[in-house]
Amino acid sequence: MPIRVKKSAVQSVITAIEKFLDNVSGEANKMSSESEAMGASWKDAQYAEFDGFIQETVDELFKNLGTLEEFKDFLRSKLAQFDD
Numbered sequence: 001m002p003i004r005v006k007k008s009a010v011q012s013v014i015t016a017i018e019k020f021l022d023n024v025s026g027e028a029n030k031m032s033s034e035s036e037a038m039g040a041s042w043k044d045a046q047y048a049e050f051d052g053f054i055q056e057t058v059d060e061l062f063k064n065l066g067t068l069e070e071f072k073d074f075l076r077s078k079l080a081q082f083d084d
Contacts, residue, residue, distance in 0.1 A: 005082045006082060007079055007082040009082075010075055010078070010079055010082050011079065013075060014072055014075050014076055014079075017068060017071070017072040017075075018072065020068070021065055021068060021069060021072070024061060024065060025062070025065060028058045028061045028062060028065075029058075031054060031057070031058060032054065032055070032058045035050070035051050035054040035055070036051075038050075038051075039051060
């Protein structure tokens with residue numbers, strides 16, 4: 001027996017993913033900006049190590065957000081196949 005999925009339920013998932021993407025993207029951008037601002041006053045070797053870690057983390061976040069974005073787009077492309 002096939003599982004029936006309502007279009008509104010899928011749309012709710014898409015909306016939740018969009019909110020999550022916006023929130024995490026905003027926080028990652030904030031983290032990157034604050035790290036750069038710290039660099040203006042933190043002038044020792046530890047800062048370079050810290051900044052490298054922050055930038056790697058931000059890059060990894062954006063890479064994974066891209067994967068989630070692709071999943072969201074996939075769901076959106078399938079909306080027509082779901083029941084109203």
